[in-house]
Amino acid sequence: MNKKLFALLSLLAIASLALAACGAPAATEAPAEEAPTASQVEVFSWWTGGGEAAGLDAMQVVFKAANPDIEFINAAVAGGAGTNARAVLATRLQAGDPPDSWQGHAGQELIGTYVAASQIEPLNDLYESEGWLEVMPETLIPLISQDGNIYSVPVNIHRANVLWYNPGLLEANGVEVPTTMDEWFAAMDTLKAAGVQPLALGEQWTKMHLLETVLLGSLGPDAYNGLWTGETDWSSPEVTAALENYAKALTYANEDSASLSWQDAAQLVVNGDAAFNVMGDWAEGYFRELGKTPNTDYGWAATPGSGGVFQFLSDSFVLAVGAPHRDAAIAWLKTAGSKEGQEAFNPVKGSICARTDCDKSLFGEYLQSAMEDWATNTVVGSLTHGVVANDSWKTEIDTALGLFIADGNIETFQSALVAACASSGPCK
């Protein structure tokens, strides 16, 4: 055995470890040195596939046309709903290496996480200089603000409170599209008696999605908003009644819900295996993918009790505190909020513009109706998709909901919701 060779190799190993240790900080400092040139902008997102990636590309073309001298760096990390991307982003932020701008769900998911850690800047000046306050719904602004500061630029809008139904099944059983909770339950009783599966439901997050629409439909928009600002008491009898409605709605659902994805559940409706499904309007894009026709294979309405209310969620972009290329990042945000940028992005992604002045002819039948509602309805935020509650609060609600689904005890569910609001929400 050659001892000298071994010694040499191990010395090499030690040296390389030491070098690696010295190397790491140097690498993270590198982007900061390039800052003064301002010739590039790094935009971080989880849009790596499908309509989302295509939409980002389309918006990038608009950005290039307006800013030919700025290089656009697309720092997208794969993974649905951003689970991986957010972990990568958290690591970069803790290492003091923020991207110039990143994507996040508008509202408390961004505010509760990044504003609390002083990592994103308020954008009120930009909203004023670009005139966005005039073209975005008035009721939207408080939902994406904290203490009067607006923190992100919404690019697209999805609607959460949509009741999808199978028109053929409803007609065959003489059921009208329900507009109130009681009508809905009566309709589902009729369907159940006729041997039709009344409600299609999927895995746990789709149950939270159903919960937020039932809360909205039972409490109305003002009391619903109050839940998230601390003005509505979570322990009130009104909330108890809403939770009872929710428990009742669950009894109409398919028994294998826990093993179905949202696609599986939504598909039951267009295939005629179930009458109703409550899902966000990305389901419409999925129905089109399946080759189904609006108004014959599927119909839509606001979820029972939420007519005239638009429960929204939105992808939006922020400005990093200490952005390496601040001016370029602001130029990017101007594109993201512009009519051209949003008209390029949304038809491809299958969502509507956050602005109310987009050209309707670019969009399909369902989206046109959503655009009308967006411009005229009262806007409230979604819980499941990050608008109204911060991540910690949402996780606590998710745990309480999971326990409720297992044991069905409304009283413990409500007291867990009261406790969650006190520990991570605004309730004291």
Added chain:
Amino acid sequence: MQIDKDRFLNILFISPSILAVFIFVYAFIGWSARVSFSKWKGLTADYTWNSINNYLEIFADPRFHVDIRNTLIFTGVFVIGSILLGFLLAVMLDQGLKGEGFFRSLFLFPMAISYIVTGVVWRWLMNPAMTGSRVTGFNILFQNLGLDFLANTWYNTPIWGMASIALAAIWQMSGYTMALYLAGLRSIPQELREAAQIDGANELQIYRHIMLPLLAPVTLSALIILGHMSLKVFDLIVAVAGKQLPLDVPAIYMWQVTFDGLFYGKGAAIGMILLISVAVLIIPYIRYTLKTEAQQ
């Protein structure tokens, strides 16, 4: 002089791995322990002393009670099932049948697959739909064979759903236990068996009074290895059933509370509880093995 030089070289050789293990294992355990006693919540690190409140909160948490129940069910079914099945397979292979090598590989192959792959396959096999167009996997097989009474909701069954996830784990790991037992059986001298036969013992008595006692160390190893795996199980469950509360275990809770909910202090505390529970199982075993090795 020569000895000193040798010792110096020895230390030099192992120093990179000692350094790496110290930093990446023990330093991080220490750091996690510190975080578990802090009030850290949100993206910014916060080391404010929180005493043992995170631990108290976790032990009072109804979700953690579900986790403990699920872990116990999973561990029980998985460990007992794998050991029984593994032992049975080993005994059958030990009878000197034709094509032993083929069967040995066949039973061992599942071990080469990752839990994620096993999970995806068994998710489909154990599809909980009982009726209608969504029935697949075992349930449709039972239907076609006229064994309808065997069809069930698998991992959606309340409380015992966890046992069906353990089935997938048994499928994967029983080949490994078989290999352990087969090696154990082969190391038992033929003379012992012959002597027993001459004394008039039947097959059952030979296994009961000769083989099993001699295989006790193998059983202990299998128990420890399978036991600590089942305490840490995460990927298999997520692949079969996603993250849903009825099938929650401490590892999944830790992941959600830390990375979805940003409760870093609480997440670290769950991590420490997991570490301690695994250590309780492993450390006596390591000490026992080191002692017996030293004696030999």
